[in-house]
Amino acid sequence: MYHHNSNIKLPEDTETIVWKYLDLSKFLDLLLSQKLFMSRSDKFEDQYEGTFSEPTYEEIKKLAIDNPDFINYYKTHREKVAISSWHINEYESFAMWQIFTQNSEGLAIQSTIGRLQKALQPENNFKQYIGEVNYIDYKKEYIPFDDLFFPFLFKRKSFQYEREVRIITDVSDSENNTKLNEGLKISVDINQLIEKIYIHPKSENWYKNLVIELVKQLGFDFTIEKSDLESDILI
Template structure:
């Protein structure tokens, strides 16, 4: 695989189909930019994204008290919020076909990209290095693609403990139970993979987060980089610029198996989308009508 998984599990089924429902403008942006947009986790509509469930938060507090009393560094207590503020995601719906529920959910979005887990992975794999010095400054180590692609877990945040949360990055893979219908797989860029440097100390707009540093060395003055829990208020106080989103270059033809227009799209709209796709240098054959429009089978004898 061209991406790295580390503690991020792969899907339990072999190469599942993935769908992304979107507006025509966002679809054309993908074709024009040859890139996918990864919004920051903290800026997604659901305010619970990247937060801990109540049992997990209480377990973390108890572990802090057990291990260190009141001497435990605040930076480590606030790591989940640091991940939330500095990680980026691109979300896909897993389904072996179109979903009428998703069409209804995104009723103003007339297009769905059909892809697969393997296509998404491979489309992201070969383009990071060549864009690194241009508009996509993502890697510390250009030999790796720091993008994990993994299914989302759904939990009751009032009662359910989060699994594998000793790896704090796992908060990027949790959502609340009411969103289970999304059946989501997401690509994740973790904050620890970004070079986030204090804008007052570097021409770069980004600050390295040393999650694995010895807490006793965080404030000894030996490292010129800022070491602080990146809560929202800390970001504002330090005058740090954390991007609202990142464009990540892709191979469009690898990513897209087909482009499906929503059911009952007028023919003139279908043909217009085909024409625009063709003008942008891609095959119009990738554009298809919804399979939901098919006529039902009847027992009528065919006319002779």
């Protein structure tokens, strides 16, 4: 169920286009289970993920002198938060294809902020939020930590090109003390979540046909686009 939190920034315009680049096996898993996989926040590649900037850390160390549980609380909180990353862009991105898909097989899901909000299902029982990541200088800038989400919505400036939007699921309040292990799968309305699919620009025709066939066999009818980056060489 989508919650609004006033400290979390999001583009005003719900029509803002977002993308998720993924490989075929993750995509199939999404369609077959009708659940979106969310990665546990401390399992990301970026080892700074969910950590503090230096000025913030100095501040927190002072607080922690009187209250040693404070830092522990944040460490364990990271194990209770799962994240699904999306990327704001009006168009598909050549760089994102390269970073997030291997060997010219992969897909991009195109959605919008409004669709993400509507796709989250009420039966998820967890607190879920959607927020835009702030990119800051970790050496100099201070992260306000009056909010439990702050570690998950700040990244170093060198990641600015990602223009990331995150669906954040917090299971810390859930009754049955949910264990996250690698992550969590949450129910989503696939037809809301996916507006269009783009197939990797360098993929072979058999692969494109396979994706089209799979989507049809599974009974979905979202638009499947050929990548705009595909070269129709006009000479």
